[in-house]
Amino acid sequence: MTTDSTSLKLKKVVPDAEDFLPILGTDFVELYVGNAKQAAFYYQHAWGFQPVAFSGMETGNKNSVSYVLQQGKIRLVLTSPLKPGGDINRHIDKHGDGVKFVALWVDDARKSYEETTKRGAKSYAEPYVMEDKNGKAVISGIHTYGETIHLFVERGDYNGPFLPGYREWKTKASADDTGLQYIDHMVGNVGWNEMNKWVDFYARVMGFAQLVSFDDKDISTDYTALMSKVMSNGNGRIKFPINEPAEGKKKSQIEEYIDFYNGAGVQHIALATDNIIETVSALRDRGVEFLHVPETYYDDLLDRVGEIDEKLEPLKELGVLVDRDDEGYLLQIFTKPVLDRPTMFFEIIQRKGAQSFGKGNFKALFEAIEREQELRGTLN
Structure with a gap:
């Protein structure tokens, strides 16, 4: 090499x-x-x-x-x-x-x-x-x-x-790129009580380490919850969050995924960009559909995350979420499922120093997913 x-x-x-x-x-x-x-x-x-x-x-x-x-x-x-x-x-x-x-x-x-x-x-x-x-x-x-x-x-x-x-393979009918650069992380959904089994697999079999974990108190709404642990290789270029369902009043997105996928699999792929406003604007103009959070999410955004380089209005108009950790902040947004079954989707992420995964956005994101589940009739 x-x-x-x-x-x-x-x-x-x-x-x-x-x-x-x-x-x-x-x-x-x-x-x-x-x-x-x-x-x-x-x-x-x-x-x-x-x-x-x-x-x-x-x-x-x-x-x-x-x-x-x-x-x-x-x-x-x-x-x-x-x-x-x-x-x-x-x-x-x-x-x-x-x-x-x-x-x-x-x-x-x-x-x-x-x-x-x-x-x-x-x-x-x-x-x-x-x-x-x-x-x-x-x-x-x-x-x-x-x-x-x-x-x-x-x-x-x-x-x-x-x-x-x-x-x-070449084709005349190609379109301009949208500014996507590399895979930031890939999320796997596994069944009930299987998360630790696969966390152990990546540690023992592949030499990965756990970066962070989220329990049902971190990732929950009034209705649904899940658990997640993030595994990474040594150079940090491969990051695999592993999700499992947690008990809630209604069926979580992980349970919906497993029902329609008929088992464990890759839930979403997070794609990195260095200009999320331009990337998401281009994708939306070409027909890619994104989850949208209520506009009230932005009312106290700057109080929660502090000063950011981007203007608030385009983030609000596109539905981009913002979160901060000790090393900086990140911007992220999630598509609706890109397939007929409500299984795989994509995340677009821009890191401005932050190495975390948007913990502060979990509640708003999951409520947006629940609204889509309700439309599909799969929340109960």
Whole structure:
């Protein structure tokens, strides 16, 4: 790998992480979807992702088709089956569209596999080499919560558009990007009393450390509650909050997710920007729908969070939330579910020093989610 990659690996910012598994970043997130061509069009034109690579019948792949899109360091892979039966169809039938693979960029996919499986991870794929005229890549994988898979991707000897077996994909009908830069964190929803099991998994199997935890007193409204713990690798580039339901008067968003996804899975992906007003304005103009909090949220905002660089009116008009911690503040907003089932959604986040996750916004956010649940008839 390059010197820059190695320096990322060595810079440890989470002291408690054992970090025997150096991870350089998120390589890609792959979703199994019912219609990859139309999903690719959506992420291009609504979100500003750019076409990168393609795999399908034209490349010799007779069983599935995949479109690869990228914006900043965020790489999405959208995959659909070409034939009836098989794992992709079964996954879509059970879960709807959703995240199947969270691929992690590593120096050594073989070592990553050995280190995790010897600590108890269930093998998904033993290390194998993919190769074409542009070089070779090594891939391995392990099972995590639900049917979500972590792939380890070693691509130091590959110079193609994505991975061997893919060809460059261009289209005239692409849209400008919206200022999205990288994946800040990815949230997993798990079942009742399963959070600590998966927190232990990331600590024991992958060398992560717990950054912060939230209990049902932190994350609750009059009706619903949940628990959450945030796990991070040593260099802080991979952060996985793990959510589980907590007892409440009505059905929480986590229970709704698990009901419709039929099990544990990736609930939302937080995408970072350095100008949330411009990014959210562009996304909204292209049809992306966001949760909206009552305007009263902004009445005492500056008293709660102190001075901020942004003007209050555009934040209020867009529905952007603000929270502060000891290191600075952050701005965040959440989309409505981007799928027909009320499962996966996105968060847009801009950090102005803050390293937290918006604890001060939880109540307003959850009340906004509950209003959507009530419209869907799934709150009771």
